[in-house]
Amino acid sequence: MRAGNLWGIPGLEQSGEYLIQAPRERVWDALNDPAVLRQCIQGCQRFDRIEDNRYATEVKAKVGPVSATFRGTVSLVDVKAPESYGLELAVNSGPAGFGRGTASVTLSETEQGTLLRYAAAGTVGGKLAQIGQRLIDAAARKTADGFFETFAGIVGADPAEADAKQATVDSAPADSGDDRRKRLAWGVGLALLFVAALFLL
Amino acid sequence: MADTRTGIGAAVRRKEDARFITGAGRYTDDIDQAGQAYAVFLRSPHARATIGGIDAAAALRVPGVAAVYTGADLAADGIGDLPCGWLVKSKDGSDMIQPPHPPLAVDRVNYVGEPYGVVIADTLQAARDGAEAVATDFDELPAVVEVATADQADQIHESVPNNQCYDWELGDRAATDAAFAAADHVASLDIVNNRLIPNAMEPRAAVGDYDAASGVHTLYTTSQNPHLERLVLAAFVQVAPESRLRVVSPDVGGGFGSKIFVYAEETAVIWAAGKLRRPVKWRAERSESFLADAHGRDHVTKAELALSADGTFLGLRVNTIANMGAYLSTFASSVPTYLYGTLMAGQYKTPAIHVEVRAIFTNTAPVDAYRGAGRPEATYVVERLVETAARELSMDPAEIRRRNFIQPGDFPYETPVALTYDTGDYEASLDKALQHADYQGFAARRAASEANGNRRGIGFSSYIEACGLAPSQVALSLGAGVGLFESAEVRVNVTGSVTVITGSHSHGQGHETTFAQVVSDQLGIPIDDVEVVHGDTGRSDYGLGTYGSRSIAVGGSALTRATEKIVAKGKKIVAHTFETTDDDIDFEDGVFSERESNRSMTFAEVAFASYVPANFPLDELEPGLSEKAFYDPGNFTYPAGTHICEVEIDGETGVPTIVAFVAVDDFGHIINPMIVEGQVHGGLCQGIGQALLEHGVYDEAGQLVTGSYMDYCMPRADDVPSFTVDTTVTPCTHNPLGVKGCGEAGAIGATAAVMNAVTDALGVKSLAMPATPETIWKALGSAA
Numbered sequence: 001m002r003a004g005n006l007w008g009i010p011g012l013e014q015s016g017e018y019l020i021q022a023p024r025e026r027v028w029d030a031l032n033d034p035a036v037l038r039q040c041i042q043g044c045q046r047f048d049r050i051e052d053n054r055y056a057t058e059v060k061a062k063v064g065p066v067s068a069t070f071r072g073t074v075s076l077v078d079v080k081a082p083e084s085y086g087l088e089l090a091v092n093s094g095p096a097g098f099g100r101g102t103a104s105v106t107l108s109e110t111e112q113g114t115l116l117r118y119a120a121a122g123t124v125g126g127k128l129a130q131i132g133q134r135l136i137d138a139a140a141r142k143t144a145d146g147f148f149e150t151f152a153g154i155v156g157a158d159p160a161e162a163d164a165k166q167a168t169v170d171s172a173p174a175d176s177g178d179d180r181r182k183r184l185a186w187g188v189g190l191a192l193l194f195v196a197a198l199f200l201l
Numbered sequence: 202m203a204d205t206r207t208g209i210g211a212a213v214r215r216k217e218d219a220r221f222i223t224g225a226g227r228y229t230d231d232i233d234q235a236g237q238a239y240a241v242f243l244r245s246p247h248a249r250a251t252i253g254g255i256d257a258a259a260a261l262r263v264p265g266v267a268a269v270y271t272g273a274d275l276a277a278d279g280i281g282d283l284p285c286g287w288l289v290k291s292k293d294g295s296d297m298i299q300p301p302h303p304p305l306a307v308d309r310v311n312y313v314g315e316p317y318g319v320v321i322a323d324t325l326q327a328a329r330d331g332a333e334a335v336a337t338d339f340d341e342l343p344a345v346v347e348v349a350t351a352d353q354a355d356q357i358h359e360s361v362p363n364n365q366c367y368d369w370e371l372g373d374r375a376a377t378d379a380a381f382a383a384a385d386h387v388a389s390l391d392i393v394n395n396r397l398i399p400n401a402m403e404p405r406a407a408v409g410d411y412d413a414a415s416g417v418h419t420l421y422t423t424s425q426n427p428h429l430e431r432l433v434l435a436a437f438v439q440v441a442p443e444s445r446l447r448v449v450s451p452d453v454g455g456g457f458g459s460k461i462f463v464y465a466e467e468t469a470v471i472w473a474a475g476k477l478r479r480p481v482k483w484r485a486e487r488s489e490s491f492l493a494d495a496h497g498r499d500h501v502t503k504a505e506l507a508l509s510a511d512g513t514f515l516g517l518r519v520n521t522i523a524n525m526g527a528y529l530s531t532f533a534s535s536v537p538t539y540l541y542g543t544l545m546a547g548q549y550k551t552p553a554i555h556v557e558v559r560a561i562f563t564n565t566a567p568v569d570a571y572r573g574a575g576r577p578e579a580t581y582v583v584e585r586l587v588e589t590a591a592r593e594l595s596m597d598p599a600e601i602r603r604r605n606f607i608q609p610g611d612f613p614y615e616t617p618v619a620l621t622y623d624t625g626d627y628e629a630s631l632d633k634a635l636q637h638a639d640y641q642g643f644a645a646r647r648a649a650s651e652a653n654g655n656r657r658g659i660g661f662s663s664y665i666e667a668c669g670l671a672p673s674q675v676a677l678s679l680g681a682g683v684g685l686f687e688s689a690e691v692r693v694n695v696t697g698s699v700t701v702i703t704g705s706h707s708h709g710q711g712h713e714t715t716f717a718q719v720v721s722d723q724l725g726i727p728i729d730d731v732e733v734v735h736g737d738t739g740r741s742d743y744g745l746g747t748y749g750s751r752s753i754a755v756g757g758s759a760l761t762r763a764t765e766k767i768v769a770k771g772k773k774i775v776a777h778t779f780e781t782t783d784d785d786i787d788f789e790d791g792v793f794s795e796r797e798s799n800r801s802m803t804f805a806e807v808a809f810a811s812y813v814p815a816n817f818p819l820d821e822l823e824p825g826l827s828e829k830a831f832y833d834p835g836n837f838t839y840p841a842g843t844h845i846c847e848v849e850i851d852g853e854t855g856v857p858t859i860v861a862f863v864a865v866d867d868f869g870h871i872i873n874p875m876i877v878e879g880q881v882h883g884g885l886c887q888g889i890g891q892a893l894l895e896h897g898v899y900d901e902a903g904q905l906v907t908g909s910y911m912d913y914c915m916p917r918a919d920d921v922p923s924f925t926v927d928t929t930v931t932p933c934t935h936n937p938l939g940v941k942g943c944g945e946a947g948a949i950g951a952t953a954a955v956m957n958a959v960t961d962a963l964g965v966k967s968l969a970m971p972a973t974p975e976t977i978w979k980a981l982g983s984a985a
Contacts, residue, residue: 068333130491
């Protein structure tokens with residue numbers, strides 16, 4: 001006799017931490033560097049500012065049998081460079097459903113390097129809830145691990161090498177009008193978005 | 202030696218299986234038309250929301266997209282609502298409240314998966330891309346999900362206060378109250394009948410076609426009931442008049458009720474075919490089936506049984522809240538009332554019964570008939586309650602049933618809940634089931650299990666069902682919108698082969714075999730000379746389809762009436778040929794013979810003569826040999842039986858194993874015992890599935906979280922034992938074949954038997970379904 005349904009996820013929550021062999025300032029900068037992030041993020045196709053701390057985004061994602069382009073907005077909240085950051089995310093894709101959630105990241109200095117902690121929580125609806133729900137947790141963790149593995153590889157590597165990698169992929173549109181803080185905002189936002197999006201999508 | 206009999210009672214192999222097992226079946230999705238477009242539906246991701254706007258501009262720019270239609274487009278074209286075909290009245294005499302149910306939602310959506318638009322394109326991929334490009338602005342509203350509290354929640358439909366469709370009752374409240382006042386003991390149970398999702402093997406599909414030359418719309422679709430589909434689409438939805446609307450249900454891979462109903466998708470597809478002047482095809486993905494096929498069951502019930510000290514039933518009181526989902530599906534209103542409350546007498550002489558049912562709307566998929574439709578729910582209430590009473594009075598569960606059975610001498614037996622049972626012998630089935638189950642040996646088997654640290658339990662279910670739907674006079678007087686007779690036509694071809702056209706529909710039942718057996722037997726011709734045609738409004742006059750175990754009891758009876766007319770006409774032809782009177786002609790085994798003479802004609806010779814009418818007296822005898830009949834049953838049929846389930850539960854893990862399952866059923870006369878056994882097996886699997894595995898679950902936001910086979914646990918072969926199936930026979934008294942129908946019995950009887958066994962093993966009064974290992978394991982802990 002097989003088990004009956006094992007549904008009953010009481011709400012979607014995920015958290016994780018990664019130790020990155022680099023000083024906190026450098027991790028923060030890298031998290032806010034679109035070129036670095038682009039190396040680490042699969043499927044993020046668009047991230048445009050629509051107003052201060054609010055961005056329109058487009059992520060192509062696949063969770064189990066649900067594969068679609070999700071469009072939505074991300075809002076950045078409680079930015080405390082170089083320590084912590086939060087975001088609120090709402091995405092939807094007609095046939096594949098929608099996701100909503102919040103995420104936060106903190107960076108703390110340790111003797112071994114910078115400890116990055118993230119936590120995300122959210123809800124999903126439509127097809128995502130129907131057939132992706134059970135898979136979301138594992139898919140999000142797997143992709144988040146992939147993201148940070150790549151990220152740690154770049155940031156923890158020799159700065160010159162990292163710069164070289166960066167140069168080869170740095171084709172992001174220049175946000176020339178923004179000050180450094182805003183660039184940081186969208187960079188961290190993108191990183192967090194991706195963690196949250198992985199989680200939600 | 203192989204059994205070569207093919208008549209009534211023979212286990213003839215199914216004629217249709219040759220094409221099914223060789224991949225030659227022709228299902229709706231196998232039908233392709235020149236120039237065909239593909240439809241993909243836009244479905245609500247929210248359980249309840251208003252639609253702010255639908256922006257299809259980007260979708261229309263997707264290469265290959267031909268059109269994007271929304272609910273407003275259908276409404277503007279005069280396409281009407283999907284109606285519910287059975288009007289139920291509340292206690293106060295008022296009509297049930299039927300909220301508007303447009304095929305495609307217009308301003309608001311009320312369940313996840315509700316279609317609100319359709320994208321039609323040259324290819325399926327383009328239609329999918331188009332659907333993804335549609336931007337819809339929803340304003341989410343709080344969803345009403347919990348049926349027990351929905352009357353206090355937000356109002357879903359403007360026209361439906363307290364979300365209540367009706368508040369219905371049946372039986373004598375005063376007499377029931379008096380019975381309870383006089384009782385020595387009252388057994389009571391709170392019961393949740395879990396929501397099920399039907400899961401036919403073939404998903405729903407539709408191909409709409411419009412012929413501009415003739416103005417005829419043709420709809421190929423997966424319907425159990427093509428004439429009803431045509432009637433509703435013509436008369437209510439107003440797609441086209443019946444004379445210019447043909448509905449074809451080709452091979453259909455299972456229905457279990459879910460394909461009786463007229464759905465949004467085929468409505469939109471046939472309408473769009475006319476609009477675009479090209480064929481349009483849609484086939485549900487499995488996830489669409491989960492969301493938007495009508496679900497089944499979903500009741501919350503409080504039931505009480507009043508007894509005297511010796512275990513005699515005095516009164517039964519049932520109060521049920523039935524979840525209708527967001528809209529009334531085609532027959533939804535009848536399921537928890539006339540197919541449920543009327544069955545509360547079960548097999549027993551309970552003198553006073555009162556049933557109250559409130560039907561409530563929620564933001565979930567519509568709920569309608571699913572295998573058994575109301576009768577499994579009724580059986581579950583009665584048989585769980587009877588078992589509970591037996592335990593509380595320390596009586597043997599077989600004995601308490603035996604003590605209260607309606608006896609063979611009591612028929613016809615009028616129950617306190619509106620039905621008159623024509624015949625039955627309930628003790629005969631119980632006794633046979635007890636023997637097969639080795640009830641005497643159970644105590645020793647239980648002791649052996651317990652010695653191994655496990656638990657063992659046995660559970661009974663002595664069910665009854667009313668099927669052979671239905672006497673039109675009764676159904677119409679109770680609010681049905683259509684008669685429930687059946688039609689048949691027997692066309693004898695020139696050389697003696699026979700084409701049988703039935704209004705019943707076969708979607709797995711094997712009618713092409715059983716109906717051919719009936720005709721072959723009655724006309725004395727080889728079974729291979731009989732071809733059964735069904736499922737095409739263009740070929741049969743009318744029909745009311747297949748559900749409610751009605752095909753052989755009603756459709757088979759119509760067929761019998763038609764063959765009787767064929768024989769009568771044949772006698773006239775023979776009498777004319779022999780220059781005698783038809784009273785002098787006998788017909789037996791395919792031969793017409795003149796009494797007290799050696800003259801005779803074979804069936805084939807008579808057929809030929811009828812089409813070569815050399816010297817027919819044309820004012821008395823028409824050429825040809827083709828007859829039709831419409832048969833309206835005089836009563837429902839009442840299959841009944843006893844199912845006994847024995848389970849062993851792993852004491853460490855809570856995993857239940859059904860170690861034995863005995864089903865002894867009285868279906869009256871049986872046409873094909875092999876097919877009947879197959880029907881019983883399938884029904885038992887579904888009944889066991891409900892008890893142990895299946896559950897359709899919405900979360901608090903109204904999201905369906907059991908929307909795939911990852912989370913909705915369908916029974917598989919290794920979840921069920923090798924069944925012991927046997928029958929007893931009391932022939933139905935009011936139809937010519939003496940048949941009762943077997944399609945639903947397994948699903949009706951099994952669930953209560955399994956749960957009675959599981960609760961017996963655990964020593965608990967009740968347990969929520971499905972009784973998963975986790976649920977059982979927790980109960981093991983609490984019972985210890």
